[in-house]
Amino acid sequence: MTMSMNPENTAKKLSSGSLAPGSAPAPGSGHTIAPASPAGTESPYAAEVRLRQRLVQVALGKQLADLVIRGGKLVNVYTGEILEDMDIAIAGERIALVGDANACIGPDTEIIDVEGAYLTPGFVDAHYHIESSRLAPWRHAEITLARGLTALVEDPHEACSPGGLDAIRYFLENTQGLPQKVYVQVPSATPPTNVETTGGYIGGKEFKQALEWPRVTGLGEMMDPPRIFGNDARTWSLVKEAISAGQPIEGHGGFTGNRLAAYASAGIQSTHSPNTPENALEMLRQGFTIQLKAEREANTIKKLLESQVDWSRIGLAVDDRPVEKLLELGSLDHEVRLAIELGVPPVRAYQMATINNARHWRLDRDIGGIAPGRYADILVISDLEKVAIERVFASGKEVARNGKLLVSLEVPDQGNRLAPSYALDTVKLRRKVTADDFKVPAPVEITCRGQERVWVHALVIPPFYFSDDLEAITCKLPVRNGFVEPALGTGINKVAIVERHQGTGNIGLGFWRWGFERGAIAMSVLHDSHNISVVGANDHDMAVAVNRVAAIQGGIVVVENGRVLAELPLPIFGLMSDAPPEEVAELSRAVEKAAAGLRISVNGEAPSGARPEGEGTAVNAGMSQIPPDLAKTMEAKPVDVLTFAYLTCHPRKFVLTDQGIFDIRTEKRLPLVW
């Protein structure tokens, strides 16, 4: 355990932790993580065995416990009961006994009486992307531990887009010895599709290598049905390795009918985003477990409450949440609270956030319940329904009280840098971009007409557009001097995706319905490829914004009239910051505010700018409107929406990448203008 009890001491100290949670030897210092048992060194599991041998003796009363927690009402997530008069005896990081601890109490045993409070296991998030918090993992632990999140299963597919296996290595190293246990899945979608460029690549060979490392588990969310259904070689090599290693294969999204059967046939057994109550029930019936983000699946939870399904197959997960929302709402505690508000019986809600997730991940020998042999991850809760967490014990130590962290966390030596060198300097442009790079030439047959101004048809895909209907998103845009222009007056902006991993110089151009009237916003957070996206009202500001993102080695930058209005540096893989969480949250709010200031209502009235001229309006009368809820979010939090708006995974159909616009189901390129 590498914690200091001095909360002021946030200096990073050399940690002797291993990749396994706990106190085993450090891995080799080479670029490749040492496997579980490198020749000639102690296995990192040897320390666990020694501790378990000690637990046995404590349980038998032949050695003494370090800590006994008593006087609580134990929420037994295994049986669904609430039991009184159960002492919890702890030795080192783990629980030795739950019951009558008198035999193992000695003069040096600390005794904590929680005076009738509830005792629950620490929360376990079953599907999580730390990158979305914008925080380095240990910084993320600083704010979520106090929320009761003592373990999570990270899918680092964001960081793997730039970093490949190095990103997995980073998560393991940055969290080694932390009281928050971070298990790491191997992403299945690096690259996210075959039609975009990333730095990392994870195929069967890389998956197999990663599985040698402690705390690495499972094949991450399979979010690319076209490649599964189309026998893509890389995708199926991952499936083969998962089957061979007996590892879970995680799912993503909601399916029904034949596509659900096909998805399950590939060996996929879970989803965290069924999307509709009907999908959720159908997927449970077809053998899936589900891990719900209560915030977005309220209807699903209500529907499942009406059914009589086995709830041991249903868990909770946060998936993605930016730092400012973590500070405002909480972590998995927020989902538990929402679930209870939606009518889930409280004990069941805690089961969903603890043992159900641990069982899904086969981690229930270590986490998810209060029982001998498990990590001593225990929440002291005064109000079960409100999830009022008074104290948090993690790995046998009290780490937080009343929402405040009591300990300072440490990360291993990173050579006095923000992160290990392999996690930095990941934004690689071929050269600085210029305004000209964002010009969209009109097709030759149109410019050849010799007219000063003509119209072209253009694809303008609104964010979160899941329809098959291309006509509804086809509009007419003006051509000036041989180049197609956006129609700012109707909310249509020029957008681009600038490749940043390999220095290919790829720039994918498009028009999307964002409604920015001024300036430009660029960012290296672009799910899931994490190239640089930029949207702007003019090509010059777009170029300034992209170049600034490159200059700060990743982050979010808002520009107007050539000047940076606000920026959030994210130098770790271009996605995360090592700065204190409050500081990152503040900068995040600042870029949101600056970005919102560049915007008009996307579904609103004609703006102050010139309307497009020519035959009819530029935007087809029937073109689909942005749903009002989304439009509202876009007005308030455009950056948040922008980061997810270029996703290429199911259930999307038309996507923009650094390589152009594609029908993702066929991987066929579509013309931007014609």
Place this chain on the structure above:
Amino acid sequence: MTMSMNPENTAKKLSSGSLAPGSAPAPGSGHTIAPASPAGTESPYAAEVRLRQRLVQVALGKQLADLVIRGGKLVNVYTGEILEDMDIAIAGERIALVGDANACIGPDTEIIDVEGAYLTPGFVDAHYHIESSRLAPWRHAEITLARGLTALVEDPHEACSPGGLDAIRYFLENTQGLPQKVYVQVPSATPPTNVETTGGYIGGKEFKQALEWPRVTGLGEMMDPPRIFGNDARTWSLVKEAISAGQPIEGHGGFTGNRLAAYASAGIQSTHSPNTPENALEMLRQGFTIQLKAEREANTIKKLLESQVDWSRIGLAVDDRPVEKLLELGSLDHEVRLAIELGVPPVRAYQMATINNARHWRLDRDIGGIAPGRYADILVISDLEKVAIERVFASGKEVARNGKLLVSLEVPDQGNRLAPSYALDTVKLRRKVTADDFKVPAPVEITCRGQERVWVHALVIPPFYFSDDLEAITCKLPVRNGFVEPALGTGINKVAIVERHQGTGNIGLGFWRWGFERGAIAMSVLHDSHNISVVGANDHDMAVAVNRVAAIQGGIVVVENGRVLAELPLPIFGLMSDAPPEEVAELSRAVEKAAAGLRISVNGEAPSGARPEGEGTAVNAGMSQIPPDLAKTMEAKPVDVLTFAYLTCHPRKFVLTDQGIFDIRTEKRLPLVW
């Protein structure tokens, strides 16, 4: 799949199956099983991937199903519902779709309408010892497949006592390609204790090697608390490898309080024999799953029905059952039937026998439910409560109808022998035994008195004696010519355990309360060391019986007056027969009958033989009686009782092995006479 549809054809054919269930390449022919992906050959998982790719296309309606089962009431064990109008589309060995199969039905698709019958998943036994059936695994499949047992998790700790890793190899090879999926645990108790001699040895290194083989899963039942609690090096090296590989660690027995906490602290998470309802509930609360043999845990099932525990953590298991009982009662179907009779709601009873066990074993991607991607193991049941199985589909083919096997099973080439050479010739005596080998010399200080006849104190441990009380099982036995004699008149016989694995010549002698009046019974089935046990009324018959067991290379032999009355040859590891099940059952009944004929009532009146003479009776007045139920079983089925009577595992305290009598908790030797 290696099945022929000709039920008459029972000739063994060369199988091209792999160690994985299904149709992958054969392992290397060397003595060591090839690992999952030997260099230069196709991984056995490649075939599974190819089939899953086909399933995907069938599910999407782009390829056609081989078989569609329709018209049934689907027992959905995932949700606990019964659903109608669900087609099951099958391609090869697995299910491609559950729902509307119209899109994948073509002219060559076989359609079976089950006309309103129930459809349940095939049964999965969570804890099983095929050896106890006395049948070779493929012969065991011949009778249990028709009972709906399409998968089981074997713990070969019986066969590993003689065979070590070779026994694991045998189970894998003998079942490769069978429609009954046999998964194999690695036994934790080879040798069963430190105070007995076996042929096999399984430590951390051997465990790790076995885990490389497909279908090998988990560390088998930990039945040796003294070694767990006492930091035994071999035992803890197994724990370490299980932790390192993320493999389940199976439990055994019922525990409570501090010992339960100690047991759980070692990382053990299940039990199949809680023994009492109170233990069962306490163990569930402490994070265990349980797999109940309904036949012996009726009270536990009733108690759990009164509680509100989460039943997803409770399964069913047969553990041990000899062939004649399998034929009479059934396999796991019998446990399901009993559970329903005890009040378990029918769908829940089926969950206990299917998905709950598959989840426990992390095999739910392949077995335990009717869903896409799983093996097509499906039971057609006319009466859910009576478990009336009309048809059995296994790995996509109908294998049994109305209790009759429809296919002939095949085993791989064994060189025209009963079994591979490494599984034969495992009974190795140093030399033939003689009557003198069974003489018990009286202690020197007694014989030195120079009297013709004196008494000695002797330990006489009744079968299944779990008490700490030594006094209650101490009696006085007569000495004649310097040797201690049994007291046949009070049911006390001489017994011996003759080492048979290594030819050490060890013979452990004892007196036990069996009540045999004539002859002798010897057998190489002796849980768990499987040395040769012999019990008899005279030393000569004992020697004849032991030598006959050696001559037939293992089995059960009943002798009277130097003549073999009945024998059951078990030449495979001295435990199993390759003969047809009915034949083995017949011989088994014959040896039981012959053995019972040698016996008098153990708690009954004075027998016809001479009573022991001298001061008082030979048997202390207070000496504990055999419980009436057990005495009844012993009268009817002495062989069945004898096979288990010398167990050395928890909760036993005093044991007889080839090395003598021991207090198993301390591993200290006790005197037989004094």
